[in-house]
Amino acid sequence: VPELAEVEYYRKRWDAGLGQRVERVTLHREKRIFRKSSPAAIKRLLSGSTLLGSEARGKQLLFSFSGGAWLGLHLGMSGEMRVEAKKFVADKHDHLVLFQRRQALVFSDPRQFGLIRFHHGPEAPAWWAELPPALSSREFTSQKMAAFLQRHGRLAIKSALLLQRGFPGIGNWMADEVLWRAKVDPRRRAGALSTDENMRLWRSLRHVSRGALRHVSLDFSDPPRGWLFHERWGRGGRCPIHRTALQREFIGGRATAWCAQCQQ
């Protein structure tokens, strides 16, 4: 499910528990989702703590609690967060549940490609501080973007856009959307784009990420009409501009759709 905007949507769901104490924690300690964290430590340190705040960066989520406890979540392919009634009983895939007085905050992930991390200390964990600047930030310049693409010059541009170190938050449908809008063929080598194409790509990235956040992150509604998004599921999709059938191919192992007429 989750790319940039969906991640932000889920983050806000847990706002329901801000400023409230966690009375009880249940978790599925043996599950793979805890491969990078200690379920025992999470249970011990989050019980009795207060949820203070949260932040999303790309696809990464970080929740801070009183007592210097930090919970990192990644939603992987099938992760989601919910708010349930306080008498909620965790089902098979509800790997972590924080029970508060008024409700239960639930993290659920059937496939467990997601990840739960935990950190105890006064500062946010190191991995968080090392995350790359957001696509919407001033630091994400077209020059830096071009340099990154140059460094991965032999990779198909579609695959390069999925590298989170360079394009935090971009996932499969957003990458296709960005390339379609920038009029760049997804199979092109990342290092072979002209200055003009790089500029189009950069503008498209800003436009698509801002548009996705504006629409999807509010209520999980779809992106605006006229986006490739609406055409790229299943077969039979057509270019929103030309109404010609979209091309489909696996690029870097990921399903890719594009318009051969727009994108060169």
Place this chain on the structure above:
DNA sequence: CATCTTGTTACGTT
């Protein structure tokens, strides 16, 4: 039953 999936990472190779 076979095939697909909005994601990362370990690992072997270039």
Place this chain on the structure above:
DNA sequence: AAACGTAACAAGAT
């Protein structure tokens, strides 16, 4: 030393 391609992870939907 980096960058690259592929398999692997797990479970549900079609």
